[in-house]
Each structure stands twice: as structure tokens, then as C-alpha cells.
Amino acid sequence: MMDISSPVACECSAAWLARAGLRPTRQRRALADLLLAGGDRHLTAETLHGEAKQADADVSLATVYNTLKAFTSVGLLREIVIEPGRVYYDTRSDDHPHFYYEDDGTIADAPAGSVAFASLPDVPEGMEIAAVDVVVRLRHK
Amino acid sequence: MMDISSPVACECSAAWLARAGLRPTRQRRALADLLLAGGDRHLTAETLHGEAKQADADVSLATVYNTLKAFTSVGLLREIVIEPGRVYYDTRSDDHPHFYYEDDGTIADAPAGSVAFASLPDVPEGMEIAAVDVVVRLRHK
DNA sequence: CTGTGTGCAAACTCTTTGCATAAGT
DNA sequence: ACTTATGCAAAGAGTTTGCACACAG
Numbered sequence: 001m002m003d004i005s006s007p008v009a010c011e012c013s014a015a016w017l018a019r020a021g022l023r024p025t026r027q028r029r030a031l032a033d034l035l036l037a038g039g040d041r042h043l044t045a046e047t048l049h050g051e052a053k054q055a056d057a058d059v060s061l062a063t064v065y066n067t068l069k070a071f072t073s074v075g076l077l078r079e080i081v082i083e084p085g086r087v088y089y090d091t092r093s094d095d096h097p098h099f100y101y102e103d104d105g106t107i108a109d110a111p112a113g114s115v116a117f118a119s120l121p122d123v124p125e126g127m128e129i130a131a132v133d134v135v136v137r138l139r140h141k
Numbered sequence: 142m143m144d145i146s147s148p149v150a151c152e153c154s155a156a157w158l159a160r161a162g163l164r165p166t167r168q169r170r171a172l173a174d175l176l177l178a179g180g181d182r183h184l185t186a187e188t189l190h191g192e193a194k195q196a197d198a199d200v201s202l203a204t205v206y207n208t209l210k211a212f213t214s215v216g217l218l219r220e221i222v223i224e225p226g227r228v229y230y231d232t233r234s235d236d237h238p239h240f241y242y243e244d245d246g247t248i249a250d251a252p253a254g255s256v257a258f259a260s261l262p263d264v265p266e267g268m269e270i271a272a273v274d275v276v277v278r279l280r281h282k
Numbered sequence: 283c284t285g286t287g288t289g290c291a292a293a294c295t296c297t298t299t300g301c302a303t304a305a306g307t
Numbered sequence: 308a309c310t311t312a313t314g315c316a317a318a319g320a321g322t323t324t325g326c327a328c329a330c331a332g
Binding site: 045 | 295296297298299305
């Protein structure tokens with residue numbers, strides 16, 4: 001059954017949620033629509049909540065937090081922590097480097113493949129590398 | 142004049158502070174002593190405050206925060222942000238990679254020189270690289 | 283003396299949680 | 308029906324701040 005209360009709902013967000021085993025509630029579809037809309041994005045809970053409000057999708061801030069956490073735990077999003085007291089969520093969930101603009105605190109993806117490692121450290125016995133976070137901090141010359 | 146209220150005070154912390162242009166107050170010397178004591182360390186404000194208390198150096202938590210910030214701004218420490226809502230301070234202030242143990246949330250220096258870049262991204266016009274933060278996330282196999 | 287640092291407690295920001303209601307399967 | 312999600316408001320953690328007092332130069 002179509003949900004006429006979500007004017008911009010598209011098939012993809014429902015499929016995206018189903019694939020992850022998450023119930024396609026109105027709120028989750030609305031947030032997924034926003035997340036999937038604009039290519040690779042880096043946003044905070046606060047930002048996404050604002051966007052949802054603008055899109056007339058009534059979603060409480062608590063639900064935005066819960067939803068972002070849910071999406072992250074099933075691998076749809078990735079958390080980025082660069083500044084104290086602010087978590088960014090990246091719609092691109094693979095292991096890739098970021099630019100951090102120190103002047104205004106914004107984040108952007110570094111060009112794909114622009115960071116390559118000549119060597120990585122030996123890993124302690126019994127451990128494995130889950131990910132390698134790389135943040136290139138940029139400032140004005 | 143010697144300060145007999147700081148049993149473990151050493152010359153080095155005073156010199157360390159003077160070099161950075163910071164007034165060598167009792168509290169700052171006490172904290173600097175703790176920071177300089179054990180090689181390369183990774184600690185939070187809360188941790189350092191606890192150590193100060195144990196060392197009978199009465200320093201308020203607010204002063205620990207202020208002092209860590211002051212030390213960081215003059216380049217004596219480096220901030221590491223990996224988890225939301227927790228800032229670690231690294232007594233090694235050069236640009237170097239870290240291990241992050243996801244299981245218990247601890248941080249360690251990766252062996253010196255163990256991470257080398259084969260390539261770094263082109264930097265946008267007018268910007269320069271301030272630092273490259275590398276965090277190798279480890280988990281149990 | 284004069285300005286900077288300290289301590290306390292209150293304020294603040296971001297995030298999480300408890301519980302009643304609503305919605306999905 | 309049964310389970311899971313949502314919303315609200317309140318709690319929580321970590322950090323910052325305002326202001327009076329204390330100390331270093």
C-alpha cells in the first residue's frame with residue numbers, strides 16, 4: 001500500500017531498509033530518502049533533523065538519533081568522529097579518507113584512491129584491522 | 142623558591158612550561174610532571190584529574206581541562222578524538238598514527254614509521270595540510 | 283601592583299533513556 | 308496479537324564558563 005503522507009517517498013528507500021532487515025517505518029523511509037538523495041553526504045543528527053523538518057517529514061530528534069545508530073549498526077552508514085561532541089554520519093560506508101576543514105569544521109570525502117599506504121603497522125597477535133581512519137586536516141595557507 | 146608542597150616536582154616541568162611561555166603555577170607543574178613522567182601517554186581530563194588526586198596534587202577538574210587546553214594550544218600536547226564525547230590527550234605532539242582497540246576503547250601509539258603513505262590527495266587551492274590523523278581500528282579476530 | 287590562573291558550581295551541548303503510545307508484520 | 312519503533316521529556320556524560328579569590332611576575 002502506498003503511503004500518501006510521504007510526498008517524496010521512493011521505492012529505493014524501502015528496498016534499502018528491507019535489505020538491511022529494518023522495518024520500513026514512515027520515519028525511517030523519510031530519513032533514508034534524505035540520506036540517499038544527494039550522493040555522498042556528511043551530516044550530523046541535528047542537520048538531518050533540520051532537513052526532515054524542512055521536508056515536512058515529522059521525525060523527532062530522538063528518533064533521528066536512534067535511526068542513525070540503527071543504520072550504522074547494519075552498515076548503511078559510517079560514523080565519523082573528528083571534533084569533540086559532534087558525530088558525523090557518512091552515507092558512504094566504505095573505508096575511505098576525509099578532508100577536514102579546520103577553519104569551518106566541515107568534512108568532505110578526499111578523492112577516491114588519493115590516499116594509499118606504502119606500509120601498515122604489524123598488528124598485535126590475535127587482532128585484526130577493522131578499518132583505518134584517515135583524516136587530512138586542512139587549513140588556509 | 143622551592144615549593145615544598147609538590148613532593149615530586151622536578152626542574153624539567155618548570156623549564157617545559159617556561160619554554161612554552163606558560164606561568165609555572167603549582168597546578169601546572171604538577172600536571173606537567175604527571176604528563177612527562179611516563180613516556181608517551183594517552184589520557185583524558187578525567188584520568189589526569191584522578192592521577193593528580195592520587196599524587197596529592199590538589200587540582201580542580203576545571204583547571205585540568207583549562208590546562209590541557211592551554212598545553213595543547215602551545216603545542217605541548219595533541220588532541221585525539223576517536224570516540225564521541227571523549228577527548229584524549231597525547232603527550233607525543235608530532236603527527237603519528239594510533240591504534241584504537243575497539244574492544245576496550247584504549248589508544249596506543251602505532252610503532253614509529255609503521256604507516257607510510259604512497260600517495261596523499263591533492264589539496265584544494267590555497268589550503269595546506271595541517272596534519273594527517275591516522276587511526277588503525279583493531280578488534281579481536 | 284597588575285594581570286593571569288584557579289576553584290567552585292552552574293550552564294551548556296550533544297546524546298541517550300524510560301515509558302506510554304503508535305505502527306509494522 | 309505480538310513485537311518493534313516513536314515521541315516526549317528528563318537524565319546523563321563530558322566539557323565550558325562566570326565570577327570571586329589567589330598567586331606569579
